[in-house]
Amino acid sequence: MSGSKLFTSFSIKGRILKNRIGVAPMTRVSSPAESIPRKDVLDFLVRRAQKEVSVIFTEAIVTDYESAQGYPKQSRMLTQRQIDAWRPVVEAIQDAGSMAIMQMFHCGRMAIPELNPAGRIIAPSPIAPQQNNPITGKPYPVPDEMSVFDIDHVINGFVETAKGAVAAGFDGIEIHGAHGYLINQFLSAYSNKRTDEFGGPLENRFRFAQQIIESVASVLPGDRFLSFRISNWGVADAQISLFESKEEWHQVVAMLDDSPVDIISVSTLNYKDKAFGTERNMAQLTREATNKPLMICGRIYDRATADEAIRDADIVLSGKSLLLNPDWVADIRDNKPLSPKTNEESNVAYTETPLP
Numbered sequence: 001m002s003g004s005k006l007f008t009s010f011s012i013k014g015r016i017l018k019n020r021i022g023v024a025p026m027t028r029v030s031s032p033a034e035s036i037p038r039k040d041v042l043d044f045l046v047r048r049a050q051k052e053v054s055v056i057f058t059e060a061i062v063t064d065y066e067s068a069q070g071y072p073k074q075s076r077m078l079t080q081r082q083i084d085a086w087r088p089v090v091e092a093i094q095d096a097g098s099m100a101i102m103q104m105f106h107c108g109r110m111a112i113p114e115l116n117p118a119g120r121i122i123a124p125s126p127i128a129p130q131q132n133n134p135i136t137g138k139p140y141p142v143p144d145e146m147s148v149f150d151i152d153h154v155i156n157g158f159v160e161t162a163k164g165a166v167a168a169g170f171d172g173i174e175i176h177g178a179h180g181y182l183i184n185q186f187l188s189a190y191s192n193k194r195t196d197e198f199g200g201p202l203e204n205r206f207r208f209a210q211q212i213i214e215s216v217a218s219v220l221p222g223d224r225f226l227s228f229r230i231s232n233w234g235v236a237d238a239q240i241s242l243f244e245s246k247e248e249w250h251q252v253v254a255m256l257d258d259s260p261v262d263i264i265s266v267s268t269l270n271y272k273d274k275a276f277g278t279e280r281n282m283a284q285l286t287r288e289a290t291n292k293p294l295m296i297c298g299r300i301y302d303r304a305t306a307d308e309a310i311r312d313a314d315i316v317l318s319g320k321s322l323l324l325n326p327d328w329v330a331d332i333r334d335n336k337p338l339s340p341k342t343n344e345e346s347n348v349a350y351t352e353t354p355l356p
């Protein structure tokens with residue numbers, strides 16, 4: 001029983017997806033040396049492609065060696081060895097009939113200085129998150145306010161990482177503008193108090209994202225596509241609404257709509273949640289400001305939730321369900337009763353226990 005939009009095809013930049021289901025980006029903190037993930041972590045992505053998931057995201061790949069890393073053992077795409085490690089993974093995903101997308105990020109003020117060879121923590125403004133860092137158990141240090149030199153240097157890290165992904169054969173690149181990391185820190189007036197051309201009104205707060213998007217787009221061959229992930233919540237101070245109103249959300253989506261981004265990926269804690277005091281959810285509000293392909297993620301765990309979520313989007317992404325259940329696509333096709341997976345269950349992602 002599959003008669004659902006979920007199991008119809010979709011085309012992006014000449015590529016045909018066999019269904020509308022993707023595995024969300026998931027960091028696995030599994031790169032002990034040289035910023036290359038463990039083999040079982042790479043094989044996991046290939047296995048999901050072989051089990052009918054048509055869009056496969058990498059974990060968040062760190063964009064430089066100076067200040068971008070926020071978690072232990074993250075990976076990079078900046079050296080030939082890193083590119084060579086990913087190339088066969090990308091080919092195996094494509095051989096299974098799926099698309100491979102590299103997500104890249106700079107964590108900004110969420111950095112752990114000891115993990116970054118230059119030991120720096122940089123952000124739009126010298127303001128730390130209010131909560132403690134759950135990894136260190138200590139307050140986040142106050143970041144340095146980024147100079148224009150820092151801004152250019154960070155943009156260059158995104159560009160170099162995108163070039164690495166192109167060389168590794170990825171179909172698409174995603175700029176991580178969500179979850180309270182650096183780009184999101186610029187977008188949100190909560191963390192951006194700058195008074196130069198990168199702060200103040202949303203047009204200025206969007207400038208950093210815009211420059212990254214344009215610089216990355218300029219190095220992508222015409223057949224690769226660019227995705228931008230955005231959210232109204234961050235992993236630190238998760239209770240804070242990062243955008244002030246429905247109008248501000250519409251404005252930022254309209255700016256993405258005007259940019260060379262090919263896909264907008266909206267991350268929520270629960271796709272059903274009504275947003276900004278309206279009767280509509282985030283996918284519905286986003287759709288009001290763009291006709292670009294839209295991905296939605298957040299507590300989509302069974303056929304009913306996936307069917308409901310896809311009504312307002314083009315592709316649904318699952319994190320925890322696809323992390324823990326290799327047969328998730330078949331299970332939702334068969335309408336099998338399924339429960340949402342918890343964060344505790346998904347913490348196995350950060351261990352050396354191989355996943356099914």
Ligand SMILES: Cc1cc2nc3c(=O)[nH]c(=O)nc-3n(C[C@H](O)[C@H](O)[C@H](O)COP(=O)(O)O)c2cc1C
Pocket residue numbers: 024025026027028059060103176178179229267268269297298299300317318319320321346347349350
């Ligand atoms: C283990 C784990 C690692 C994650 N790492 C990332 C990441 O690297 N980049 C990102 O954008 N989101 C990351 N997320 C968030 C997921 O992409 C997704 O948005 C979230 O799990 C909600 O979807 P779900 O309810 O289907 O799990 C991670 C989630 C989990 C569980």
